[in-house]
Amino acid sequence: MADNAKIINQLRALVLLTQTEEQVARTRISQARTDAVRRELTQNADNAASRTLEITEQLRALGGVPDVVTPAIGRLSAVLKATFEQAAPLEEALLTDLQLEHQLLDRATYVKVLAQTAGETKTQRLAEKLIDAHKATVEWLTVVLAEEALGGPAALVPTPVQRVAGNVARAVNAPVRFLANTVNNAVDTVQHAGEETTERFGAVADRAAALTGAVRETLTVSRAAGLRRAERIAQREGNKDAAEVAREAREELGDVSADELPIKGYDSLSVQDAVKAVKQLKTPHDINVIIRYEETHKARANVASAAQTQLAALAKEAVGVTN
Structure with a gap:
């Protein structure tokens, strides 16, 4: 009886956590x-909903009272998590996931051992099913984080x-790459975060002491033309680092010509x-x-998906995932 109580x-x-999941x-x-x-x-969301029902049914079978754990609590936990993680970079949110x-x-594994000890075969089978599901999700999240760490667009x-949070964090925590971060942060912030980030953009641009005056001036010009001009000026001045930064920014925005792509005759x-x-x-x-x-020029879903799959393969290799 004591084992069943545990x-x-x-x-x-598990019901509460699975609702949050x-x-x-x-x-x-x-x-x-x-x-x-x-x-x-x-x-994944539908599967989590199904697991919630299965866990609840097993609770009833063991004489538990599942209704004391209301679905609203799980939803509230997820809402709070989503709210607070907005102040953190995406990678921090994924690490929380x-x-x-x-x-x-870990809890499913614990339940499996408890069920084995108590001779609760149905509960043991349920725990084994949960273990398999969560192992798969842990692997998926690990690969997504690895994709981000490799520099590619994550899933x-x-x-x-x-x-914005991620850009600021990278600028603060990686001073060696501050030059590159400054250009990417400024362009990405203005492009995607809208008018609310104008002040942040100004602050970041002001701190770009490593940039030449000519490159700084181009931040106010149109995105594509400005970065290309910055690259030309930096090359003319012999500033290879600044030229590379501008090129990386163009690549990140998809603003490259066909002859600059790593695949010949791609177009x-x-x-x-x-x-x-x-x-x-x-x-x-x-x-x-x-x-x-x-994403910028072709919008061919099959090709983009193949590229994402290839990136995922490299990410799996980096974290030691074999399947």
């Missing part, structure tokens, strides 16, 4: 970069507020040939350039 308490905790997945759907990721997140999945995994995109390739060529790319940088170019 199982009941853990199942109640479902709502988090649903809030992430709007951040999906591709339709494939959007479908995956939707399926990962913590939630690890807690679900999830940050909200405007998270984008003349059919979708099928472009997909084959993308699968041969070996560096996150080259894959990122193609993804941005596709």
Whole structure:
């Protein structure tokens, strides 16, 4: 009976956490970069809802009272999480998601052992099912974070507020790359975060002491023309670092010409040939350039999806995921 009491308490905790997991997945759907990721997140949310029902049924079977854990609490937890994480970069929000999945995994493992000890076969099978589900989600989140760490566009995109938070954090924590961050932060902030970030843009631009005067002046010019002009001026002045920064900013925005792409004759390739060529790319940088170019100029979903898959393969290799 004592063992069953422990199982009941853990199942109640799992109901609450799984409700939170479902709502988090649903809030992430709007951040999906591709339709494939959007479908995956939707399926994850639906699966979490199904797991909540299964856990609740097992609670009843063990004599527990699942109604003491109201669905509203799980939803509230997710809302609070989503609200507070807006002040943090996307990677911090994803690390918090990962913590939630690890807690679900650890509790499911604990329930499995409790059920084995108590001879509760049905509860044990449920726990094993939960373990498999959460292992898969932990792996997925780990790969998404690895994609971001490799410099490519992750499966999830940050909200405007998270984008600003991430840009500021990187500028503060990575002074060695402050020059590159300044250009990318300023352009990205103005482009995506709107008028509310104007003051932040000004503050960041003012701190760009490493930029030459000519490059600083171009921040007020149109995005594409300004960055190209900055690159030309930096090259003329022999400032290779500034020229590279401007080029990286253009690549991030998809503002590159076809002859600058890592795949020769890319514009003349059919979708099928472009997909084959993308699968041969070996560096996150080259894959990122193609993804941005596709998003900006071509909008071919199959090619962008293939590039994202190739990036995910590199991310899996980086974190040691074999399947």
